[in-house]
Amino acid sequence: MIRVENLNVTFGAATVVRDVSFSVAAGESFGLVGESGSGKSTVLRTMMGLNRSWNGTIEIEGAPVKSTGRKDLARRAQMVFQDPYASLHPRFVIARTVAEPMRINGIDNSEQRARELLEMVGLPGAFGFRFPHELSGGQRQRVAIARALALSPKVLLLDEPTSALDVSIQAEVLNLLSRLRRDLGLTFVIVSHDLAVIAHMCDRLAVMRDARIVETLDRRQLQEGRLVEDYSRELLAASGDV
Amino acid sequence: MSDKPLVDVENLHIAFPREDGGWHEAVRGVSFSLLAREKLGIVGESGSGKSLSSRALLGVLPEHARMSADRLRFDGIDLLQASPRERRKLRGGRMSMILQDPKFSLNPVLKVGRQIMEAFRIGYPALSGAETRRRAIDMLEAVHIRSPERVMDLYPHQISGGMGQRVMIAMMMAREPELLVADEPTSALDVTVRTQVLSIMDELVTRRGAGLILISHDLKLVSRFCNRVLVMYAGRIVESLRADEMHNARHPYTRGLLACLPSIQSTGDPLPVLQREAGWANPEGQP
Numbered sequence: 001m002i003r004v005e006n007l008n009v010t011f012g013a014a015t016v017v018r019d020v021s022f023s024v025a026a027g028e029s030f031g032l033v034g035e036s037g038s039g040k041s042t043v044l045r046t047m048m049g050l051n052r053s054w055n056g057t058i059e060i061e062g063a064p065v066k067s068t069g070r071k072d073l074a075r076r077a078q079m080v081f082q083d084p085y086a087s088l089h090p091r092f093v094i095a096r097t098v099a100e101p102m103r104i105n106g107i108d109n110s111e112q113r114a115r116e117l118l119e120m121v122g123l124p125g126a127f128g129f130r131f132p133h134e135l136s137g138g139q140r141q142r143v144a145i146a147r148a149l150a151l152s153p154k155v156l157l158l159d160e161p162t163s164a165l166d167v168s169i170q171a172e173v174l175n176l177l178s179r180l181r182r183d184l185g186l187t188f189v190i191v192s193h194d195l196a197v198i199a200h201m202c203d204r205l206a207v208m209r210d211a212r213i214v215e216t217l218d219r220r221q222l223q224e225g226r227l228v229e230d231y232s233r234e235l236l237a238a239s240g241d242v
Numbered sequence: 243m244s245d246k247p248l249v250d251v252e253n254l255h256i257a258f259p260r261e262d263g264g265w266h267e268a269v270r271g272v273s274f275s276l277l278a279r280e281k282l283g284i285v286g287e288s289g290s291g292k293s294l295s296s297r298a299l300l301g302v303l304p305e306h307a308r309m310s311a312d313r314l315r316f317d318g319i320d321l322l323q324a325s326p327r328e329r330r331k332l333r334g335g336r337m338s339m340i341l342q343d344p345k346f347s348l349n350p351v352l353k354v355g356r357q358i359m360e361a362f363r364i365g366y367p368a369l370s371g372a373e374t375r376r377r378a379i380d381m382l383e384a385v386h387i388r389s390p391e392r393v394m395d396l397y398p399h400q401i402s403g404g405m406g407q408r409v410m411i412a413m414m415m416a417r418e419p420e421l422l423v424a425d426e427p428t429s430a431l432d433v434t435v436r437t438q439v440l441s442i443m444d445e446l447v448t449r450r451g452a453g454l455i456l457i458s459h460d461l462k463l464v465s466r467f468c469n470r471v472l473v474m475y476a477g478r479i480v481e482s483l484r485a486d487e488m489h490n491a492r493h494p495y496t497r498g499l500l501a502c503l504p505s506i507q508s509t510g511d512p513l514p515v516l517q518r519e520a521g522w523a524n525p526e527g528q529p
Binding site for chain 1: 402403432459461505506508512
């Protein structure tokens with residue numbers, strides 16, 4: 001479903017992603033963990049075609065990102081950002097925000113479908129007429145998820161989807177994401193600095209540090225503590241359970 | 243620990259005017275105390291009143307807020323009777339606050355070195371310029387910043403979030419406060435940097451005998467770091483317990499919060515979701 005090979009991303013003189021490779025099977029959930037500045041968000045943004053200067057191979061559903069048009073790419077993969085406050089248009093009611101990608105892509109009946117999508121993420125009926133500032137953080141993140149699903153993509157790229165939320169709301173949003181993945185057969189790539197979130201949501205994960213992937217492991221290896229790199233161990237120790 | 247509390251708050255109420263002319267009670271009868279060398283955690287969701295309660299202590303509530311309390315004391319000083327001038331003298335000197343986001347709390351057009359030196363200059367006006375600079379550099383070193391001399395000459399946008407947070411801590415610690423209120427000091431930080439920042443604050447508490455109030459929504463962090471934890475819900479303290487007794491929490495809200503945390507040992511099953519009960523918000527609702 002997703003194939004990333006020898007990806008290098010540069011910002012001016014700085015190389016922020018160095019020789020990153022991974023692949024994700026259809027229906028799988030893959031996690032990227034690491035500290036700020038390790039390049040994990042940059043990998044996601046590059047996959048969505050939001051960075052210019054990179055080399056290597058990225059394919060989503062077999063389509064190479066380099067030569068695929070923006071609209072086509074948007075129908076294959078969508079992104080959910082960390083900050084639900086910053087990623088919604090403040091002057092649009094949320095039904096319009098959700099309908100926007102469908103309007104751009106000339107899909108009929110976009111308003112009806114926007115209402116269905118909002119209902120699917122737990123914001124039924126009159127919620128559609130609210131503005132972002134009239135919603136809580138968790139509700140806003142639900143809107144961002146509904147919008148990401150508007151073009152029925154098969155891949156969702158989630159950049160710290162719950163780090164801005166309270167733990168009680170985080171649980172609700174993570175459950176929603178798991179349910180949608182199962183019901184719609186989605187493939188996830190999730191970026192987080194919280195190893196527990198990744199362990200809960202992902203089948204496999206990669207640990208990033210200083211622009212590189214230092215270790216790739218599956219959930220079982222993580223749970224049994226079979227980590228090779230010191231840095232991964234440090235990360236595991238720091239996110240220990242109560 | 244001495245027995246005389248450093249901070250003593252009883253029956254604190256904070257309310258904000260509503261559009262319809264009524265009052266919205268954000269904090270409803272909160273009482274707690276803090277000893278020197280004690281680390282007190284306050285946890286709760288956004289809007290539970292945890293930040294407001296400690297802001298009242300420092301006297302930095304918004305002007306339109308209405309505050310009342312039976313007792314509000316710091317080291318024997320009656321804060322309810324203190325003049326604005328006295329309270330301003332306490333703030334920054336004997337009590338200080340570390341805020342969540344260095345991006346919004348540091349002055350963007352001043353080099354960080356100058357901002358730390360300012361804290362020294364206000365606290366110790368007799369120091370020479372060179373001595374102030376030397377102390378600021380020492381302070382940056384104390385918060386584990388590598389090459390502090392270089393960092394002195396950087397602007398806030400040139401440093402990372404974790405460094406910004408440590409710069410703020412350096413500013414607050416310059417005056418060696420007796421009470422430190424840290425409001426979500428590490429939520430913008432990576433787990434690895436978080437451990438460092440906490441150990442710096444821990445040092446202040448143990449070495450200099452300060453009292454610390456740590457406000458956070460992160461139960462794991464609070465239970466590992468603090469001595470005692472207050473759990474707030476809808477403007478009230480619903481449970482108070484020793485940090486190492488966190489797993490024996492009795493209130494359904496505390497238990498719910500603990501249960502909904504994802505774990506490394508997760509099986510992938512849906513997380514238990516908090517089922518809120520109306521009774522939690524009432525004083526009678528406490529088990």
